[in-house]
Amino acid sequence: MKVTLLAKSDSGNRPHKVEFLADGPSVRVYCHCRAGINQWICKHKMELIKGDVERLFDPKQAELLSEIQSWSQFEDLKRRTEEFKNRLKEIHETRINISAELSDQFDNVELEESSFIVCTVVSPDDPELQAVAESRRQEKALKEEFARGLTFGFYRNEKT
Numbered sequence: 148m149k150v151t152l153l154a155k156s157d158s159g160n161r162p163h164k165v166e167f168l169a170d171g172p173s174v175r176v177y178c179h180c181r182a183g184i185n186q187w188i189c190k191h192k193m194e195l196i197k198g199d200v201e202r203l204f205d206p207k208q209a210e211l212l213s214e215i216q217s218w219s220q221f222e223d224l225k226r227r228t229e230e231f232k233n234r235l236k237e238i239h240e241t242r243i244n245i246s247a248e249l250s251d252q253f254d255n256v257e258l259e260e261s262s263f264i265v266c267t268v269v270s271p272d273d274p275e276l277q278a279v280a281e282s283r284r285q286e287k288a289l290k291e292e293f294a295r296g297l298t299f300g301f302y303r304n305e306k307t
Contacts, residue, residue: 148218150211153204154191156180162204165191167215173300174215174224188294196228227301231293235286242282245275 148169153162163180176196182189194202198216200209215221 150215152195152208152211152215154178154180154195154202155204163191165195167195169218169220170300172220172223173296174218174220175300176224176297186294186298188290188297192297193228196224223301227293227296231289234289238282238286238289242279242286245278245282248275 150167152165152167154165156163163178163183165179165183166175166177168175168177176192177183178189178191180189180191183192191202195212198212200206200212203209203212216225
């Protein structure tokens with residue numbers, strides 16, 4: 148089954164088509180905005196998965212959105228979306244904590260000394276700096292994997 152919704156664009160001029168396809172055990176979602184065409188995660192997909200009727204260009208399509216949400220495959224999509232958001236939040240919190248640790252190293256440094264200290268204290272081998280880089284790699288990989296799942300369908304775990 149395939150349903151196409153029209154999502155509001157930020158410019159408000161032209162809507163973006165967002166397609167929901169029930170394909171075997173999963174729901175695939177494709178958006179025709181710039182991000183969607185590049186197979187990135189876009190707010191149109193995410194807000195419609197969440198059930199946000201305010202994102203609909205045509206309020207009359209709220210019934211179609213409800214129909215999509217009633218598909219048996221949709222529950223798995225919603226669960227995976229929540230897992231994605233929670234994991235992304237964990238990665239961001241880790242990065243914030245690491246960044247706070249890095250900035251704490253420089254709290255009592257005089258301005259003219261700071262360049263020298265940054266060069267000597269923060270090196271490419273610094274564990275905190277490596278941890279920030281790793282969290283960015285994890286975030287990128289997580290987003291790419293989730294975007295691929297939205298576009299091509301998630302492999303269904305039989306335990307769900």
